[in-house]
Amino acid sequence: MRVKRRYNQRWPAMRVIKDNRLIDDRWQRIARMDDDHALPAGDVIVPFHYWQAHREALLTRGSNIGVCINGDIETEELAGDLDHFPLIALEFPAFTDGRCYSHARLLRDRYGYRGELRAVGDVLRDQLFFMRRCGIDSFELRNDKDIEDALRAFSEITVRYQAAADTAGPLYRNR
Amino acid sequence: MYQYDKYDQTLVDERVAQFRDQTRRFLAGELSEDEFRPLRLMNGLYLQRYAPMLRVSIPYGLLSSTQLRMLAHIARTYDKGSGHFSTRQNIQYNWPRLEDAPEILAELATVQMHAIQTSGNCIRNITSDQFAGIARDELEDPRPYCEIIRQWSTLHPEFSYLPRKFKIAVSGASHDRAAVQVHDIGLYLVRNEQGETGFRVLAGGGLGRTPYIGSQIRDFLEKQHLLSYLEAIVRIYNRYGRRDNKYKARIKILVHSLGAEKFRDKVEAEWAHIRDSSLLLEQKEIDRVRAFFTAPAYDPAAGMDTSFADQYKTSPAFTTWVNRNVKGHKAAGYRAVVVSLKAPANPPGDASHKQMDVIADLADRYSHSEVIVTHDQNLVLPHVKQADLYAVWQVLRENELATPNIGLLTDIICCPGLDYCSLAEAGSIPIAREINRRFDDLDYLHDIGDIKIKMSGCVNACGHHHVGHIGILGVDKKGREVYQLTLGGSAENDACIGDRLGPAIDKDDVVDAIGKILDVYVEYRQEAERFIDTYRRIGIEPFKERVYASKTAVQPKVASYAGH
Numbered sequence: 001m002r003v004k005r006r007y008n009q010r011w012p013a014m015r016v017i018k019d020n021r022l023i024d025d026r027w028q029r030i031a032r033m034d035d036d037h038a039l040p041a042g043d044v045i046v047p048f049h050y051w052q053a054h055r056e057a058l059l060t061r062g063s064n065i066g067v068c069i070n071g072d073i074e075t076e077e078l079a080g081d082l083d084h085f086p087l088i089a090l091e092f093p094a095f096t097d098g099r100c101y102s103h104a105r106l107l108r109d110r111y112g113y114r115g116e117l118r119a120v121g122d123v124l125r126d127q128l129f130f131m132r133r134c135g136i137d138s139f140e141l142r143n144d145k146d147i148e149d150a151l152r153a154f155s156e157i158t159v160r161y162q163a164a165a166d167t168a169g170p171l172y173r174n175r
Numbered sequence: 176m177y178q179y180d181k182y183d184q185t186l187v188d189e190r191v192a193q194f195r196d197q198t199r200r201f202l203a204g205e206l207s208e209d210e211f212r213p214l215r216l217m218n219g220l221y222l223q224r225y226a227p228m229l230r231v232s233i234p235y236g237l238l239s240s241t242q243l244r245m246l247a248h249i250a251r252t253y254d255k256g257s258g259h260f261s262t263r264q265n266i267q268y269n270w271p272r273l274e275d276a277p278e279i280l281a282e283l284a285t286v287q288m289h290a291i292q293t294s295g296n297c298i299r300n301i302t303s304d305q306f307a308g309i310a311r312d313e314l315e316d317p318r319p320y321c322e323i324i325r326q327w328s329t330l331h332p333e334f335s336y337l338p339r340k341f342k343i344a345v346s347g348a349s350h351d352r353a354a355v356q357v358h359d360i361g362l363y364l365v366r367n368e369q370g371e372t373g374f375r376v377l378a379g380g381g382l383g384r385t386p387y388i389g390s391q392i393r394d395f396l397e398k399q400h401l402l403s404y405l406e407a408i409v410r411i412y413n414r415y416g417r418r419d420n421k422y423k424a425r426i427k428i429l430v431h432s433l434g435a436e437k438f439r440d441k442v443e444a445e446w447a448h449i450r451d452s453s454l455l456l457e458q459k460e461i462d463r464v465r466a467f468f469t470a471p472a473y474d475p476a477a478g479m480d481t482s483f484a485d486q487y488k489t490s491p492a493f494t495t496w497v498n499r500n501v502k503g504h505k506a507a508g509y510r511a512v513v514v515s516l517k518a519p520a521n522p523p524g525d526a527s528h529k530q531m532d533v534i535a536d537l538a539d540r541y542s543h544s545e546v547i548v549t550h551d552q553n554l555v556l557p558h559v560k561q562a563d564l565y566a567v568w569q570v571l572r573e574n575e576l577a578t579p580n581i582g583l584l585t586d587i588i589c590c591p592g593l594d595y596c597s598l599a600e601a602g603s604i605p606i607a608r609e610i611n612r613r614f615d616d617l618d619y620l621h622d623i624g625d626i627k628i629k630m631s632g633c634v635n636a637c638g639h640h641h642v643g644h645i646g647i648l649g650v651d652k653k654g655r656e657v658y659q660l661t662l663g664g665s666a667e668n669d670a671c672i673g674d675r676l677g678p679a680i681d682k683d684d685v686v687d688a689i690g691k692i693l694d695v696y697v698e699y700r701q702e703a704e705r706f707i708d709t710y711r712r713i714g715i716e717p718f719k720e721r722v723y724a725s726k727t728a729v730q731p732k733v734a735s736y737a738g739h
């Protein structure tokens with residue numbers, strides 16, 4: 001099979017941040033693939049369009065399936081399929097593209113998604129705090145960055161004015 | 176005014192430590208310039224033409240004397256001795272060192288100040304009416320809502336990487352002094368038929384390359400829905416605002432490409448999902464924040480004073496100043512004093528550290544320790560007893576802060592332009608200086624009366640030129656600074672975008688052109704008609720004919736300007 005690798009040059013990912021800790025990862029993320037090539041064995045994350053085109057085959061292959069969406073794909077489009085995915089990857093093509101923050105919140109708050117939400121792409125330490133607050137709970141850090149160092153991102157700011165995925169109510173209720 | 180509790184203080188302290196570390200990582204090469212840029216911008220730090228620029232947040236323009244003294248201290252210690260108050264009611268320092276920025280922020284945090292979200296593609300400082308809390312035409316003080324919005328928007332996890340910057344203004348008075356209609360979201364406090372106060376909501380206003388007046392998307396929003404409705408608007412913007420072209424990325428483009436109706440439908444549909452969530456604003460919280468903005472203990476005898484009337488009669492210079500720079504107040508015997516930062520030789524909006532200290536002292540002595548920054552780049556001492564006006568005036572005059580020109584031709588709104596800003600195409604401060612030099616006769620200025628000149632050094636329109644009665648936009652034409660004039664703009668209740676007068680004008684001819692425009696006004700005006708009213712009555716033609724009768728015109732350059 002031919003897999004084009006983007007962002008994640010150390011594919012398959014060795015370590016990701018999950019729940020503020022480093023873990024060895026079991027998922028293989030296929031960033032882009034041709035239809036006529038077979039998927040590798042094991043748990044895979046496929047592009048959302050691939051899921052749409054090969055839904056039946058994927059459901060019967062006997063592994064866990066995750067999908068990857070970016071800001072162009074409406075969360076509404078996959079809302080009906082959420083039960084099939086233990087993991088949804090949210091792709092940040094550039095860390096300044098903030099659409100997936102809204103995606104994460106919608107998936108958590110509106111569609112009640114309880115699986116793993118993983119940030120992939122241009123994922124850097126200084127955005128992890130915001131991502132985490134929106135309900136993203138695992139992070140495939142850009143591979144040129146120090147993943148141990150990135151763990152510090154979660155404890156830098158302890159005050160949260162707003163309710164979000166990590167905070168049930170607004171801060172003023174504690175005052 | 177609002178006082179930080181342990182949560183607010185912890186947040187700004189932690190933010191300073193975070194930025195200190197980010198700066199260290201940048202200087203150590205761990206963060207690239209591209210990675211560091213949004214981080215420093217969200218802490219107010221630009222890299223400018225000659226040095227970094229640090230923009231400090233002044234929420235809704237309100238400062239304590241202690242805070243103003245800190246701003247003076249920073250000007251003295253880390254800058255060349257002055258600061259520039261901006262149209263966003265913030266202050267900018269033009270000469271700090273990048274390495275010092277974390278230390279400056281740490282000093283600010285000791286007086287409950289910060290530079291969070293004064294730049295970057297996020298929700299910026301919430302602006303308001305400079306006379307909030309004291310204006311006679313006020314329905315309700317907007318500042319508690321500004322503060323509630325400030326907290327909601329501070330480090331908002333979903334809205335820190337929007338397509339572009341996002342500005343919100345709130346006004347509670349019948350006269351709009353906050354340019355509400357040219358904001359991404361504008362909120363007017365209004366009363367409904369049941370006598371409840373709530374908000375009229377506008378969205379999609381903004382200046383810049385493609386100016387728009389905001390569209391009303393809701394005529395009445397109950398207060399408890401304030402945050403959920405804002406969240407719905409900003410979420411729609413975050414999801415659907417353009418990210419491929421920064422000139423088309425503001426919410427105004429989304430609103431106008433969808434049409435206000437369709438945009439509203441999207442917002443309302445989103446809002447239906449979240450209106451009854453934990454975003455529902457509790458009355459208890461409104462009351463809590465409101466309690467910070469209660470009126471100071473006014474002297475009930477202030478109105479009995481007779482000394483003011485005597486001084487007003489006997490000192491013509493004082494009289495002139497009172498007529499122009501002193502405004503009404505809802506408390507009997509009190510006035511609001513506008514401190515002019517538009518002295519002839521002064522870059523508009525600049526104040527030296529000495530002047531800031533003087534104003535802080537005056538605030539302590541005469542104005543319940545409060546100072547307000549206005550969106551037209553002056554300061555206000557909001558609670559001065561009429562009996563104290565004379566003493567205040569004398570001190571202001573000694574410090575070149577009493578130029579009696581508020582609302583006049585020389586009370587120019589002006590961005591830093593080519594003197595500091597790396598985006599500038601032309602100078603704006605030199606034009607302001609030239610206007611001051613030419614029109615230095617006070618009698619003439621008072622005869623011309625109320626007029627708003629607003630000037631920007633490039634299409635980004637930080638100087639709000641589109642909404643000036645006379646707007647001046649500097650553009651670069653093959654290395655030459657030329658200026659496009661617009662007439663008839665307004666940022667008040669009757670907000671509208673000015674009409675372009677004609678081809679751009681050479682730098683040396685700008686002040687002449689303004690003189691001609693004023694001549695036409697003087698010839699055509701009826702009785703006490705203001706410039707803007709004369710303009711609306713007679714239209715642009717007489718002005719155009721006069722200005723372009725001679726050879727001053729050069730070909731226009733900014734094609735996109737006319738195209739939208």
Ligand code: SF4
Pocket residue numbers: 590591592593596597598599600631632633634635636637638
């Ligand atoms: S209008 Fe242009 S020149 Fe003036 S401050 Fe803004 S970006 Fe700079």
